[in-house]
Amino acid sequence: MKICKIEIKASSKHKPPPFMGLELRNSFGLALKGVSCINRTYKCSGCFALNECLYYKLYEQKNEYKKFRFDFLLNQEKYEFNLYIFDEICDDLPYIVSALQIMLDRMNRDFQIFINGVSCKKDGVIKLPSKTNFTLDFSGYAKDLSVNFLTPLRIKKDGVFSKNIDINDILNSISKRKADIFGINDKFLKIPNSKAELNFKILNVRNSALRLGGFLGQISLNGLSFENFSLLRLGEIIGVGKQCVYGLGKIKMECKSE
Numbered sequence: 001m002k003i004c005k006i007e008i009k010a011s012s013k014h015k016p017p018p019f020m021g022l023e024l025r026n027s028f029g030l031a032l033k034g035v036s037c038i039n040r041t042y043k044c045s046g047c048f049a050l051n052e053c054l055y056y057k058l059y060e061q062k063n064e065y066k067k068f069r070f071d072f073l074l075n076q077e078k079y080e081f082n083l084y085i086f087d088e089i090c091d092d093l094p095y096i097v098s099a100l101q102i103m104l105d106r107m108n109r110d111f112q113i114f115i116n117g118v119s120c121k122k123d124g125v126i127k128l129p130s131k132t133n134f135t136l137d138f139s140g141y142a143k144d145l146s147v148n149f150l151t152p153l154r155i156k157k158d159g160v161f162s163k164n165i166d167i168n169d170i171l172n173s174i175s176k177r178k179a180d181i182f183g184i185n186d187k188f189l190k191i192p193n194s195k196a197e198l199n200f201k202i203l204n205v206r207n208s209a210l211r212l213g214g215f216l217g218q219i220s221l222n223g224l225s226f227e228n229f230s231l232l233r234l235g236e237i238i239g240v241g242k243q244c245v246y247g248l249g250k251i252k253m254e255c256k257s258e
Contacts, residue, residue, distance in 0.1 A: 001182045002090045003134040003237060006097065010079040010104055010111035019151075019203045019212070021247035024070045024081060027107065029059050032099040054092050065180040068096075069239050070247045074151060079109060081247075084134075084237060086181050093132050101126065136237065141229050142255045144222050151250040152201055152214025155241040167194040167219050170251070171228060174235035181238060188231055195220040214241070214248055220256070229253075 017023060036055040039047045044060045047053070058066055067089045072081035085096055097113070097120075104111045113121045118129045147170065155162050155169050162169065171188040179185045198217035205212065224232075232253055240249040 001136075001184070002087050003136070004085045004090045004093060004132050005116050005134045005237075006083040006085070006100065007114040007117075008079070008081055008083070008100065008104070008111055009114075010107075010109040012079050012107075012109050016076055016079050017205070018075045019205055019247070020072055020076070020079070020081065021070055021151075022205050024072075025246055027103045028070075028083075028099060029055070031102040031106070032058065032095070034102065035095050035099045054089075054095050058089070065177070066245045067181055069244045071239075071250060072151075072247050073250075079107075079111075086238065090132060093128060097126060097128065134237075136233060138230055138233055140253075140255070141226055143224050144256045145224060145229075146218045146220045146254050146256060147232060148218045148252045148254055149198070149214075149216050149250070150252055151248050152203060152212060152216060153241045153249045153251070154212075154214040154243060161242075163200070165198070165215060166196060167191050167221060170219070170235065170240055171231055173240045173249075174231050174238070177238050177240075177244075178231075178234060186231070189225055189228055191221065191224070191228065193222070212243065212246070212248060 033042065033055045036053050038049055044050065044056055050056050057064070058068055067086040069084045070081055071084060083096070083100065085093070089096070100113070112119065113126060115129055116131065116134045120126050120129060147167065155165050155173055157169070168190050171191070175186060175188050196217070196219045198215045200213060201216050202213040232251070235251055236253065238244070240251055242248065
């Protein structure tokens with residue numbers, strides 16, 4: 001699996017909105033289009049270069065999983081976020097970083113950039129590292145832990161957003177995303193018992209009629225297998241459920257205290 005983690009820490013006089021996902025996705029898309037587009041009309045319809053266009057792949061192409069995801073916490077004080085890119089999109093890292101730089105320059109924000117944990121900006125110049133693949137860390141395995149939902153999580157069942165979800169819905173979502181993003185089909189072991197403490201929250205997004213809702217809270221697990229632990233660890237990176245590109249579906253495992 002090819003994964004690249006781009007971490008941004010930007011200075012700002014103003015706080016970001018409580019949910020910054022829509023702003024990040026739209027601003028990045030505008031910058032990426034400028035970097036990628038070779039058509040003078042800047043219109044995708046009828047363009048001769050669609051099959052090679054990075055912007056088209058990540059924003060306009062229909063019925064395809066978008067192989068990137070913004071990652072952040074709600075109600076942050078600063079613009080600090082991750083951008084994960086997956087699979088063949090990792091080969092386009094220079095274009096991705098160029099678009100991020102343009103986006104942040106337009107926002108008048110000085111920033112630090114780290115790629116897979118390596119600082120890449122010095123004296124205003126960005127230099128990409130030789131290693132661009134993120135290594136998943138499967139340490140910290142524990143049978144008893146909680147899965148925390150840090151941004152609203154939305155899962156569809158039978159074509160509609162579910163009002164009730166459990167840990168097997170989470171594992172199933174991650175397994176499907178893994179198959180769609182990386183082409184790897186793994187079956188997961190169903191968990192018979194779990195304890196959920198979840199609340200449904202609606203996000204009101206600034207300057208937009210878009211309303212995003214999903215579950216926040218946690219699910220407690222006992223006797224977790226290493227296989228399911230590994231799948232949940234991947235879910236921390238690729239996200240869970242719908243609209244992960246915006247930053248929804250962020251989960252984090254936490255070991256239970258003794």
